Every structure is written in structure tokens, then in C-alpha cells.
Amino acid sequence: MSPLSAIPQTMYNFGSMPGTDAVRPSAMPTPGIDGTTPLGQPGEINPSQPAGDSFGSVLGKLVSDVNQKQTAANAAVDGLQSGSDVPLHQAVIAMEEANVSFQLMVEVRNKLLDSYQELMRMQI
Amino acid sequence: MIQPLSGIQNTVAALDAERTRLDVISENIANANTTHGVDGKPYQRKVVVFESAMQQAMGAGGNGSMTPQLHVARIDTDKRAPLEIYAPGNPDADARGMVATPNINIHEEMADLIAASRAFEANLAVVKNEKSMAMQTLSIGKH
Numbered sequence: 506m507s508p509l510s511a512i513p514q515t516m517y518n519f520g521s522m523p524g525t526d527a528v529r530p531s532a533m534p535t536p537g538i539d540g541t542t543p544l545g546q547p548g549e550i551n552p553s554q555p556a557g558d559s560f561g562s563v564l565g566k567l568v569s570d571v572n573q574k575q576t577a578a579n580a581a582v583d584g585l586q587s588g589s590d591v592p593l594h595q596a597v598i599a600m601e602e603a604n605v606s607f608q609l610m611v612e613v614r615n616k617l618l619d620s621y622q623e624l625m626r627m628q629i
Numbered sequence: 630m631i632q633p634l635s636g637i638q639n640t641v642a643a644l645d646a647e648r649t650r651l652d653v654i655s656e657n658i659a660n661a662n663t664t665h666g667v668d669g670k671p672y673q674r675k676v677v678v679f680e681s682a683m684q685q686a687m688g689a690g691g692n693g694s695m696t697p698q699l700h701v702a703r704i705d706t707d708k709r710a711p712l713e714i715y716a717p718g719n720p721d722a723d724a725r726g727m728v729a730t731p732n733i734n735i736h737e738e739m740a741d742l743i744a745a746s747r748a749f750e751a752n753l754a755v756v757k758n759e760k761s762m763a764m765q766t767l768s769i770g771k772h
Binding site: 567570571573574592594595598601602605606608609612 | 631640645764
């Protein structure tokens with residue numbers, strides 16, 4: 506039994522965790538992301554906003570980038586396991602990149618949720 | 630595409646190159662006594678030649694600047710003549726009883742092995758540092 510055989514299982518479990526559904530672009534409009542879309546349309550508040558990528562689409566791009574990193578890491582680990590010419594260090598570094606990107610996404614989400622909750626607590 | 634670990638492509642390239650160097654050294658050590666190679670001649674010591682080539686950096690949207698990146702240019706053979714030792718019982722011995730053995734000095738190979746594995750380690754330390762910096766940066770503002 507290979508010492509690395511537990512990795513795909515771990516990666517699989519990681520991918521099927523309920524929270525990571527948001528990583529898949531198809532499942533993107535999750536409540537967490539949806540709840541923040543009003544922040545992306547401050548048209549009435551700031552009419553002079555320059556035309557460009559909306560906040561929602563920037564966030565969507567971040568999520569799909571993180572998803573790509575996860576897919577690349579999975580492909581590298583699969584390649585390593587199936588004996589194709591993927592060196593060990595490349596697979597591990599791909600996994601680390603995926604991990605750091607995911608952490609970045611989680612931090613962005615935490616910040617958004619914090620500011621949303623801060624607004625909700627505001628005295629009227 | 631986001632690059633959470635900046636400059637990691639250079640390190641990955643260096644790790645690839647050092648890996649190749651380690652593979653070649655292990656091949657040299659393994660064949661230190663091969664008197665009859667695939668071409669019928671004694672095994673020739675192999676040397677890895679590194680070079681640095683301009684590569685498109687994986688910047689935002691793939692249009693990053695050009696950065697020099699390490700890679701293996703070629704794997705050459707050491708031109709030193711084979712060592713002749715007297716072994717008349719060897720089937721590869723010539724009329725004088727001399728056998729041509731590979732031009733490999735095991736001490737030299739071990740020294741190369743140490744250098745290559747330390748270089749590999751150094752690059753791994755860069756990756757580790759890069760990751761811990763990223764994680765610490767992400768925890769800015771946490772209380």
C-alpha cells in the first residue's frame with residue numbers, strides 16, 4: 506500500500522464537504538454569496554460609479570479561480586497516483602496553492618459576512 | 630488567475646531541475662561498475678547542464694512579465710577516458726587482460742549528491758517560507 510494512498514480519499518472528502526459546494530461554479534448562487542449581491546449594486550447610492558466588472562462577477566471569478574486550483578491539485582495527485590510523469594513536489598505544491606487560494610476565499614467570505622452582520626446590527 | 634504563492638513557478642522549475650540532477654547522479658552511481666553498456670563500451674559518466682531561459686511568467690491573465698527560469702539544457706557525457714584495470718578473468722578484458730571500467734569516482738558522485746540534495750532542500754525551504762508568509766498575511770486583522 507502506498508504511503509500516499511490516503512491523499513485522494515482526503516481530497517475527495519474535502520471536495521464533498523457541504524461548505525465547499527460554493528467552490529463549484531454550477532452551485533455558485535449559494536445563500537452566502539447571494540446575500541452579498543446588494544452590496545454589488547450601489548447604483549442609487551453612488552451613481553458616478555465607473556462601468557466595469559460588478560462586485561458579484563469579481564467574486565464569481567475568484568470562486569472559479571479557486572475551483573481551478575483545486576481541480577489542478579486533484580489532477581496532479583491523480584497523475585502521481587496513476588504513475589504518470591508527475592513529480593511528487595509538483596503535486597504537493599499544487600495542493601499547497603489550492604489550500605492557500607481556498608483560505609484566501611474563506612477570508613474574503615468572512616470579511617463580507619462580518620460587514621453584512623455589522624450593517625444588520627445598525628441602530629435605526 | 631490568482632497566484633497566491635508568487636514566484637513559485639521559478640522554485641518549481643528549480644526543483645524539477647535538481648530532481649533530474651539527482652536522477653542522473655543515481656544513474657552514475659548505479660552504473661559505476663558497468664563495463665559493458667548498451668553500446669558495448671563501458672558506461673560513460675553523465676553530467677547535467679543547467680540553463681536559464683526566459684519564460685512567460687504566470688501573471689494575472691497569463692500576460693505577466695518574462696522571467697528567467699532554470700531548466701535542464703541537456704544531459705551530456707563526461708569526456709574523461711575510461712579507467713583501465715587489470716582483471717584477466719573478466720569476460721570484457723582485452724588481450725592484455727585490461728578491462729575498461731567507467732570513469733566514475735564514487736567520492737565525486739557522493740559529493741555531487743550532497744550538493745544536489747542540499748539545493749533541493751533550499752528550494753523546498755523557499756516554498757515553505759512562501760506558504761507561511763501567505764498564511765500569515767491572510768491572518769492580518771484577526772483578533
